[in-house]
Amino acid sequence: xxxxxxxxxxFAADAAPARDLGFQADVARRIARQRAWATVVALVxxxxxxxxxxxxxxPALAAAADQLAPTLIPVAMTLxxxxxxxxxxxxxxxxxxxx
Numbered sequence: 001x002x003x004x005x006x007x008x009x010x011f012a013a014d015a016a017p018a019r020d021l022g023f024q025a026d027v028a029r030r031i032a033r034q035r036a037w038a039t040v041v042a043l044v045x046x047x048x049x050x051x052x053x054x055x056x057x058x059p060a061l062a063a064a065a066d067q068l069a070p071t072l073i074p075v076a077m078t079l080x081x082x083x084x085x086x087x088x089x090x091x092x093x094x095x096x097x098x099x
Contacts (some may be wrong), residue, residue, distance in 0.1 A: 001008075054061070
């Protein structure tokens with residue numbers, strides 16, 4: 001084997017892989033982060049518009065809330081207990097299912 005063949009064999013062993021999975025994952029993560037920020041920025045005008053509408057409707061909503069509060073408080077407490085119970089049951093099912 002000539003010195004040139006030895007050198008070529010040595011460099012061929014150090015050739016970069018055809019696909020660099022770490023690089024691809026890093027690029028995919030950067031693209032996902034960029035898309036997430038673009039989504040957040042696109043939602044800002046809707047947030048401003050919703051805030052303005054709710055600020056304008058505040059007097060009417062406050063009057064309605066005063067009338068509905070005695071009815072809605074027990075309903076909200078019941079829904080909170082139901083959702084909490086369902087979340088605990090789901091968590092326990094998944095937790096005990098792994099064992």
